[in-house]
Amino acid sequence: MSEADAQDPPFRTGVVALVGLPNAGKSTLLNRLLGEKIAAVTPKPQTTRSQLLGILSLPQAQILLLDTPGLHEGTKPLDLAMREAVGKAVTDCDVVLLLVDVTRGFQPLHGEWLAKLAQRGVPVLVVGTQVDRPEAARAPWPPADAVGAAATPRISARTGEGLDALVAEVVARLPEGPPHFPTDQLTDRPMRFLAAELIREAAFLELSQELPYRIAVEVLDYEEGDPRLTRIRAQLLVERESQKPIAIGQGGARIRAIGVRARRDLEALIGNQVHLDLRVKVDPTWAKKPNRLKSLGYR
Numbered sequence: 001m002s003e004a005d006a007q008d009p010p011f012r013t014g015v016v017a018l019v020g021l022p023n024a025g026k027s028t029l030l031n032r033l034l035g036e037k038i039a040a041v042t043p044k045p046q047t048t049r050s051q052l053l054g055i056l057s058l059p060q061a062q063i064l065l066l067d068t069p070g071l072h073e074g075t076k077p078l079d080l081a082m083r084e085a086v087g088k089a090v091t092d093c094d095v096v097l098l099l100v101d102v103t104r105g106f107q108p109l110h111g112e113w114l115a116k117l118a119q120r121g122v123p124v125l126v127v128g129t130q131v132d133r134p135e136a137a138r139a140p141w142p143p144a145d146a147v148g149a150a151a152t153p154r155i156s157a158r159t160g161e162g163l164d165a166l167v168a169e170v171v172a173r174l175p176e177g178p179p180h181f182p183t184d185q186l187t188d189r190p191m192r193f194l195a196a197e198l199i200r201e202a203a204f205l206e207l208s209q210e211l212p213y214r215i216a217v218e219v220l221d222y223e224e225g226d227p228r229l230t231r232i233r234a235q236l237l238v239e240r241e242s243q244k245p246i247a248i249g250q251g252g253a254r255i256r257a258i259g260v261r262a263r264r265d266l267e268a269l270i271g272n273q274v275h276l277d278l279r280v281k282v283d284p285t286w287a288k289k290p291n292r293l294k295s296l297g298y299r
Contacts, residue, residue: 012061014174017090019068020099021107025129029099029157030054030067033167037265038187038194039067040201051088052197053188055181061171062179066093090116095123095173097166102128102136102154106143114148123150123173127166132156192219193297195232195266199278202262203236203247206254210246214239216286216296229273232266235281247280255280 018026027039034054054065090096096117100106110126117124126149128141142152151169155162187194196217203215221233236258238247248255259278266274286292 009060010176011178012171012174013064013177013179014094015064015066015092016095016097016170017066017068017093018097018099019090019113021101021109024099024101025157026067026099029129029155030065032157032160032163033065034186036186037198037269040197040204042201042204055185055187057179057183058171061174062181063167063170063174064180090120090122093122094175095125095170097170098124098126099129100126100143101130102139102141103130103133105139106145111145114146118148124148125150125166125169126152128152128154129157131161132159191270192222194269195219195222196234196297198265198269199234199236199258199262202258202265206258206261207247211238211243214287218296227272229275230270231275233277235279237281237283237286239282239284239287241282244280244282
């Protein structure tokens with residue numbers, strides 16, 4: 001074996017944008033690849049509202065995974081902010097993963113985005129998700145309309161099926177270069193933002209269909225003075241006075257349930273005990289003012 005053959009392969013680093021329709025499994029995939037829950041995941045569409053960077057460090061590569069909001073139309077400030085997040089992600093990335101729920105199939109909007117991305121010359125992998133579902137076995141794959149895709153792997157973020165092959169496909173297309181972040185760092189977002197997202201996920205799951213999905217969480221205080229206890233004070237933002245008693249529940253039962261669910265995930269992420277003081281506040285304009293959206297981390 002020559003000296004050249006014995007050398008390690010070059011280190012690769014790059015940005016990979018996760019793009020797809022709502023509930024295609026982008027955030028679930030991000031959490032699974034990182035081995036930590038940093039992105040909110042619920043059955044409600046448009047749970048993801050802004051870019052979230054996840055840092056996957058491997059022996060010979062560092063993949064910077066950009067989770068993005070679901071592709072959709074809309075003209076309200078929150079809709080525009082979410083669409084802006086997708087546009088910025090695909091502009092700045094080295095590889096795009098266009099996630100397609102195989103049980104719903106390849107949609108016209110997928111084709112439109114695939115054509116847009118092809119014009120940029122960025123490698124696009126059309127990734128079939130949710131393949132662990134029984135109905136996925138009958139879904140045709142790869143889609144005939146995925147013309148120009150660099151590859152069309154099938155995966156299940158829930159079971160891990162196909163993820164090793166997907167990562168290999170991604171790494172092969174990343175540019176050579178050194179890592180941009182320490183190997184033990186998972187994201188560039190502050191813990192306050194991650195805490196707000198996990199609390200919002202808990203609210204979505206506990207409130208189910210009783211409130212519209214346009215609620216938000218604002219973290220007012222995040223104290224780490226005690227290494228064994230993190231104190232978080234936050235408020236759940238609703239848009240109307242009539243929504244406040246729904247979020248609180250009879251005798252405070254609903255807001256307590258949200259707090260219990262959120263605290264469990266927060267303690268798993270932070271690694272110590274969490275004291276969560278959670279209240280409900282009426283803020284009719286939080287989703288309408290660009291500056292307010294920015295203060296909540298959505299722009």
